[in-house]
Amino acid sequence: MKQKAVFYHAGCPVCVDAERQLAHALDPARYDVEVVHLGQARERLDEAERAGVRSVPALVLAGAPLHINFGAALQDLR
Amino acid sequence: MKQKAVFYHAGCPVCVDAERQLAHALDPARYDVEVVHLGQARERLDEAERAGVRSVPALVLAGAPLHINFGAALQDLR
Numbered sequence: 267m268k269q270k271a272v273f274y275h276a277g278c279p280v281c282v283d284a285e286r287q288l289a290h291a292l293d294p295a296r297y298d299v300e301v302v303h304l305g306q307a308r309e310r311l312d313e314a315e316r317a318g319v320r321s322v323p324a325l326v327l328a329g330a331p332l333h334i335n336f337g338a339a340l341q342d343l344r
Numbered sequence: 345m346k347q348k349a350v351f352y353h354a355g356c357p358v359c360v361d362a363e364r365q366l367a368h369a370l371d372p373a374r375y376d377v378e379v380v381h382l383g384q385a386r387e388r389l390d391e392a393e394r395a396g397v398r399s400v401p402a403l404v405l406a407g408a409p410l411h412i413n414f415g416a417a418l419q420d421l422r
Contacts, residue, residue, distance in 0.1 A: 271369075287405050291349075293371040327365050332412050 280337035284323040358415035
């Protein structure tokens, strides 16, 4: 069964680079990757926060948050 | 042809988690992943710095540095 990977971003340049580089580099045989733009999907900010995301871009991989470089703080997206 | 991905770490807990989660999640059909322990392979610190790595754990993916969470600054490993 595939694991879920969620890439949260906010459209910032750092986010776009990280998405292009990392989100699409995961093994498609093992991960279902969903890309979420938190600036547009604000209703998912709570979900991201509960997963431990504090800044974007971030990848939540099998439930664990990985913050990649730094684009914006989650609290600044609210 | 496969692209090169180098995961630099220093054995710290944050590094080990990131390695387990991310370095082994990349698509093996597209990436050759090398794991480098900069605490043990100090002769590769210059190479990491030239690739833009400023802290570990970091993944250099097709030449671009992605800093993942924060374990230690590169300068503190010298």
